[in-house]
Amino acid sequence: MDFNVDFKSFGKNLSDLGAQITPFASRTFQYTKEQLGQTDDKVTQLPPDYIDLEKRVDALKQAHQKMLSVTSTYSNETYDYPANIKETFHDLGRTVSEKVHLLSSATSPGEAQAALVAPPSAKPQPKTFSHAIARASLSSSQMLHQNHTGAGEDPLATALEKYALASERVGEARLAQDSQIQSRFLAGWNTTLNTNLNFATRARKNVENSRLSLDAVKAHAKGTTFKLGQGAQGAQPHEEQELSPEAQEEIEKAEDEFVTQTEEAVGVMKNVLDSPEPLRNLSELIAAQIEYHKKAAEVLQELAPVIESLQTEQEASYRKSREEGS
Template sequence: MDFATSLGKGISNFGSQITPFASRTFQYTKEQLGQSEDKTQLPPDYIDLEKRVDALKQAHQKMLAVTSQYSNEAYDYPPNIKETFQDLGRTVSEKVNLLSSATSPAEAQAALVAPPTAKPQPKTFSHAVARASLSSSQLLHQRHTGAGEDPLATALEKFALASERVGEARLAQDAQVQSRFLAGWNTTLNTNLTFATRARKNVENSRLSLDAVKAHAKGTTFKLGTGSNAGEHPDEHELSPEAQEEIEKAEDEFVTQTEEAVGVMKNVLDTPEPLRNLAELIAAQIEYHKKAYEVLSELAPVVEGLQTEQEATYRKSREEAS
């Protein structure tokens, strides 16, 4: 008896005394080494379910990798902006109210840098535009020396108020997306799909256990090299009643685990929750864009009116000058 054959028989004898986990490990190692001739095959329908579940999992991972930005308030905040604590101290609406009661440039400046009354203002693109617009408006107002108000300064102030409203609508959208989409898709990924993965693992373990039991019953628990143990492996029809019973028990467990996994995977694939969550995401975006459209639609004719008025004044002054 050569060394490989002797070692193979030794491992085989050891295999009869090891734990189920170790048996599965031995069987898995055999398969990786290409030494398993009778690997139990899973039903084609089961394989199809696995592929569909894998695709669903990848879809969730890809979508969440992007849409998780809705949980980051500053996802559209320009990185090159340098705003101070005072810039973020009060809302644009609060500053406009304070400015409306200012009677001097000093009071106006004090209104712009008034101490905060709540948490710092949001760092979104629309809020940043609102703050920049209000600050620009005040610079023009302070340097304006003509009669009446500077039309551009007036338009910028109104634009600031509108931009802040758009920013608030964006924050409302983000909150809805977080609660109605991200929460649901994270639950599907981390709970439902995790259950499916666990069920599939149970199937794989029961399959390895079944094949390990079969291999042990036939005396082919493990072998090394090309040495043959021909004549030492009993035919399947010559298995002892105990071996037959052990195989049947392992087969029953494999069938049970497979049926349970099929049920879990079908439940994950058939649940309408992900589609419902996606509909909520779209609804939140519609609501945000609708609100932004309404706000800007109110502002546009006001600014256009200021523009028309200024153009008329400009033409009149040119005519008088000529």
């Protein structure tokens, strides 16, 4: 069987086919040639300013991806919830403030216990670190209250109950912060990443396609549509050719399309890069964090003197009892 291949004829057939194939196939042929280093024609270069815009857009995209990979945590309620604690259905059934209200009307240890395990009045309580502290503090407070045998109230139990209420308020402030961050930062940055930057990517792809089409048209006009074996079909690398009016017109049309797509992509990329939205969204993120920390500080500042007063009273009582006993 004769396996000899006439590469000259085969190349000519491919060249003739190049005039009939679809633009997509033409671009694919051109891309393949370039990747294989089998093109004798100079690849059309993009303007330096355009390349700079592409680099800036890529950097903006990477910045969004990096930030969102971390800040998306704000969409997860339990991001600071301790993994080692075991809370039951009853623990999560009522808010701390609801339980404190029920406990205030309890007249016996049994009623107090019933208040702690009262059926849920709404959805399960949030699983945040501050809410967990609140529930643990209230439970600890009740353990001390129920086992207190001295006169008056156990000061530590009283302090823990007040700390529980404060911690729940801090937890609610954290949830409010998260909600604001989700709507005012995450939503905006996801839109920029998944919509605006995608428009830029699509525009850049159109430029690349028009560039490949232009170089494919040039190659076909010069008879170098494809190359196999030891040489290219058609003119030698340094041989000057006179293009037909039809070929020249086809090249000019492809050049116009390339220029048009490049200008459109430049406009799209500049719009993405110049948009004030990402910075505005970042400002909203910081504002939400400030509001949360401000609220948390206010709650704890209100609580601190109350706890200090209980501490002072207990220390005075402790010293008095020691003096009386000496």
